Amino acid sequence: MAARKTTKKPNISKQELLEYYREMLLIRRFEEKAGQLYGMGLIGGFCHLYIGQEAVVVGLEAAASEGDKRVTSYRDHGHMLACGMDPKGVMAELTGREGGYSKGKGGSMHMFSKEKHFYGGHGIVGAQVPIGAGLAFADKYLGNDRVTFTYFGDGAANQGQVYETYNMAELWTLPVIFVIENNQYAMGTSVSRSTKSPSLWERGAAYGIPGEEVDGMDVLAVKAAGEKAVAHCRAGKGPYILEVKTYRYRGHSMSDPAKYRTREEVQKVREQRDAIEHVRELLLTGKHATEDDLKAIDKDIKAIVNEAAEFSKTSPEPALSELYTDIYADA
Amino acid sequence: MAIEVLMPALSPTMEEGTLAKWLVKEGDVVSSGDVIAEIETDKATMEFEAVDEGIVGKIIIAEGTDNVKVNAPIAVLIDDGEELSATPIASAPATAEPSAPAAAPVTPAKIVIPEEPDLPAGTDMKTQTVREALRDAMAEEMRGNENVFLMGEEVAEYQGAYKISQGLLDEFGARRVIDTPITEHGFAGLAVGAAFGGLNPIVEFMTFNFAMQAIDQIINSAAKTLYMSGGQMGCPIVFRGPNGAAARVAAQHSQDYAAWYAHVPGLKVAMPYSASDAKGLLKSAIRDPNPVIFLENEILYGKSFDVPALDGYTVPFGKARIWREGSDVTIVSFGIGMTYALEAADRLAKDGISAEVIDLRTLRPLDTETVIRSVQKTNRCVTVEEGFPVCSIGNHISAVLMQQVFDYLDAPVINLTGKDVPMPYAANLEKLALVTTDEVVEAAKTVTYR
Numbered sequence: 096m097a098a099r100k101t102t103k104k105p106n107i108s109k110q111e112l113l114e115y116y117r118e119m120l121l122i123r124r125f126e127e128k129a130g131q132l133y134g135m136g137l138i139g140g141f142c143h144l145y146i147g148q149e150a151v152v153v154g155l156e157a158a159a160s161e162g163d164k165r166v167t168s169y170r171d172h173g174h175m176l177a178c179g180m181d182p183k184g185v186m187a188e189l190t191g192r193e194g195g196y197s198k199g200k201g202g203s204m205h206m207f208s209k210e211k212h213f214y215g216g217h218g219i220v221g222a223q224v225p226i227g228a229g230l231a232f233a234d235k236y237l238g239n240d241r242v243t244f245t246y247f248g249d250g251a252a253n254q255g256q257v258y259e260t261y262n263m264a265e266l267w268t269l270p271v272i273f274v275i276e277n278n279q280y281a282m283g284t285s286v287s288r289s290t291k292s293p294s295l296w297e298r299g300a301a302y303g304i305p306g307e308e309v310d311g312m313d314v315l316a317v318k319a320a321g322e323k324a325v326a327h328c329r330a331g332k333g334p335y336i337l338e339v340k341t342y343r344y345r346g347h348s349m350s351d352p353a354k355y356r357t358r359e360e361v362q363k364v365r366e367q368r369d370a371i372e373h374v375r376e377l378l379l380t381g382k383h384a385t386e387d388d389l390k391a392i393d394k395d396i397k398a399i400v401n402e403a404a405e406f407s408k409t410s411p412e413p414a415l416s417e418l419y420t421d422i423y424a425d426a
Numbered sequence: 427m428a429i430e431v432l433m434p435a436l437s438p439t440m441e442e443g444t445l446a447k448w449l450v451k452e453g454d455v456v457s458s459g460d461v462i463a464e465i466e467t468d469k470a471t472m473e474f475e476a477v478d479e480g481i482v483g484k485i486i487i488a489e490g491t492d493n494v495k496v497n498a499p500i501a502v503l504i505d506d507g508e509e510l511s512a513t514p515i516a517s518a519p520a521t522a523e524p525s526a527p528a529a530a531p532v533t534p535a536k537i538v539i540p541e542e543p544d545l546p547a548g549t550d551m552k553t554q555t556v557r558e559a560l561r562d563a564m565a566e567e568m569r570g571n572e573n574v575f576l577m578g579e580e581v582a583e584y585q586g587a588y589k590i591s592q593g594l595l596d597e598f599g600a601r602r603v604i605d606t607p608i609t610e611h612g613f614a615g616l617a618v619g620a621a622f623g624g625l626n627p628i629v630e631f632m633t634f635n636f637a638m639q640a641i642d643q644i645i646n647s648a649a650k651t652l653y654m655s656g657g658q659m660g661c662p663i664v665f666r667g668p669n670g671a672a673a674r675v676a677a678q679h680s681q682d683y684a685a686w687y688a689h690v691p692g693l694k695v696a697m698p699y700s701a702s703d704a705k706g707l708l709k710s711a712i713r714d715p716n717p718v719i720f721l722e723n724e725i726l727y728g729k730s731f732d733v734p735a736l737d738g739y740t741v742p743f744g745k746a747r748i749w750r751e752g753s754d755v756t757i758v759s760f761g762i763g764m765t766y767a768l769e770a771a772d773r774l775a776k777d778g779i780s781a782e783v784i785d786l787r788t789l790r791p792l793d794t795e796t797v798i799r800s801v802q803k804t805n806r807c808v809t810v811e812e813g814f815p816v817c818s819i820g821n822h823i824s825a826v827l828m829q830q831v832f833d834y835l836d837a838p839v840i841n842l843t844g845k846d847v848p849m850p851y852a853a854n855l856e857k858l859a860l861v862t863t864d865e866v867v868e869a870a871k872t873v874t875y876r
């Protein structure tokens with residue numbers, strides 16, 4: 096493991112570390128399973144895996160409190176698992192079954208949970224950004240102290256509506272955290288081929304929004320930055336930008352031949368910066384856990400994921416009458 | 427226990443592929459994540475990673491094999507020390523699963539085109555996919571006019587998200603084949619400006635769903651400026667890309683915009699079905715001094731047709747094509763709807779109903795003449811399209827028929843469309859939401875009172 100810039104917070108507890116390990120592992124194993132189910136034809140359409148980026152949502156969820164909201168793009172499975180949505184319901188949505196979060200009508204890219212304050216799951220690049228600011232607008236209007244985590248990619252960061260949103264968010268002091276998940280590629284386009292801005296978070300300066308860059312492969316660094324951003328928002332100081340540097344190990348979606356980067360590049364990140372390996376090492380070297388403890392966690396997670404997969408296969412397809420439901424809310 | 431390795435589905439529309447290369451041999455140990463084979467889909471060559479661990483016990487499908495069906499066993503993994511023959515093979519879950527995704531509507535791979543009346547007799551034909559025909563149309567026009575350029579997301583280095591621009595960067599260079607950031611409203615507007623400035627842009631939207639981000643520039647800037655400038659400033663531009671449902675990509679990625687754009691004065695709208703029309707119409711679109719919306723279809727990209735091997739072959743706007751002559755009922759469609767219309771006509775023929783099938787090819791201008799003439803003969807009409815039912819192209823055609831040949835109609839016109847719902851993701855519901863050949867057959871029987 097290469098040395099990390101970020102200094103570890105010394106007071107991180109064993110319990111916390113174990114929790115982050117579990118949550119990141121759950122996302123990874125879940126996504127691997129989804130990849131398999133896609134290959135078997137059980138999941139169709141687009142399926143964007145989150146493998147490699149697990150520390151981002153797990154770190155930020157650790158900084159969130161009950162009632163805070165989140166909204167993201169189509170690369171959403173990790174966000175849903177991290178905010179406590181049921182893996183069974185997520186996987187069953189991926190297979191388009193009745194037991195899925197959207198009754199099978201939304202699929203991988205379009206899932207929601209009001210209960211967990213997860214506002215989607217959006218397929219149009221950048222569209223979730225003003226929506227996130229709108230959620231924050233509602234909270235401010237209603238006078239509570241909730242914050243909204245608005246996630247988007249490095250590619251989305253070039254959409255015009257992001258900047259329209261920045262302007263309004265700062266103008267109206269909205270409690271929204273813009274989380275740029277910079278995984279270095281938008282489909283086949285690397286960041287350097289889509290912009291000459293040296294850093295994405297600094298663009299907020301034009302609107303008066305503070306922010307910072309964060310090592311997204313270090314869950315503790317992400318959590319620390321998240322806490323700072325949350326404190327800023329809750330103090331009524333308006334929006335904050337976190338540009339979280341991360342990396343996606345898999346193709347953009349299942350049908351991406353990934354010719355725009357070398358296998359070596361991917362391999363190098365996996366070997367040197369992997370977020371799960373990092374926590375694993377902290378746990379072992381800090382004598383917080385033994386290999387056997389970690390194996391037991393692995394086994395646990397595998398069981399949860401297998402149960403989700405099983406449910407996603409056995410849950411029936413939606414009733415045909417569902418075609419015409421949910422188009423209008425009852426007046 | 428031995429585990430079968432199955433041919434993976436590597437894209438939303440993949441049904442089969444070529445097992446291009448094995449990167450492991452029998453006896454090799456593989457672990458999850460290792461690349462074990464290269465597989466060619468219609469779009470790309472993909473690396474296939476193992477998801478299980480084990481020893482390659484047997485390679486079932488040899489490399490170089492074409493048309494390997496998704497989910498067919500291609501190899502068997504065994505555990506260390508295990509004999510292949512002695513172990514039961516884990517059954518392939520997906521094949522046993524009743525609700526695997528709905529297959530895209532099946533059409534014969536190659537469709538023979540009736541001879542175009544305006545082609546010289548004896549014109550040579552070559553078989554091409556719609557994808558190749560579109561690429562050739564752009565390449566030919568770019569060779570012929572230095573001011574034609576292509577701009578869009580992933581059109582250059584990635585060779586097109588759907589591989590329509592394959593090879594164009596190599597031939598024309600980065601000055602004329604331009605990758606954009608994801609910023610549809612921006613680059614659509616920029617291209618409109620470039621058209622005002624004397625160039626002939628082709629703007630590729632990765633799909634037309636994303637053109638919604640840019641619709642203000644398309645309508646308020648591209649379509650209206652000639653009029654607003656009293657005829658001084660035209661906008662010679664083509665906006666093209668896949669439109670309509672692909673397979674299982676759900677509501678935000680499955681919508682047919684034909685009726686939306688056909689609504690707008692100042693725009694021209696083409697929506698080809700065959701490869702020859704795709705080529706001929708795209709060439710016309712690029713040469714046209716007006717903004718043209720060119721609606722393609724992902725499922726049609728891989729279909730093969732005969733294309734005239736003629737220099738300068740173009741298809742005019744505003745001229746429908748009669749694919750099949752008939753006397754009992756007129757079926758009017760366009761784009762992928764033609765798949766259902768033609769299939770239905772075949773089936774109706776077996777039941778003794780003679781259907782005339784018309785492909786509108788362009789929706790603005792719309793060749794109502796050809797439709798009217800046909801209905802004067804058959805006295806019945808069914809329209810077929812994938813878009814939503816309210817304010818559909820079929821609604822417009824019905825109105826035209828009512829106004830102009832009311833007395834010729836022996837039955838109310840039936841408009842078949844997609845259902846009046848956002849596209850659902852679930853395989854069974856998606857199938858229900860789309861228009862089908864069965865519905866066309868049934869409608870034709872209804873209007874002929876059979």
Ligand SMILES: Cc1ncc(C[n+]2csc(CCOP(=O)(O)OP(=O)(O)O)c2C)c(N)n1
Nearest residue numbers: 170218219220248249250251280281282636
């Ligand atoms: C408006 C719009 N344009 C294009 C697309 C197609 N598309 C889907 S994802 C994507 C790349 C986005 O990259 P990024 O924002 O970096 O997010 P990541 O996929 O890396 O998570 C593109 C071009 C889309 N869905 N919406």
Ligand SMILES: [Mg+2]
Nearest residue numbers: 248249280281
């Ligand atoms: Mg990205």
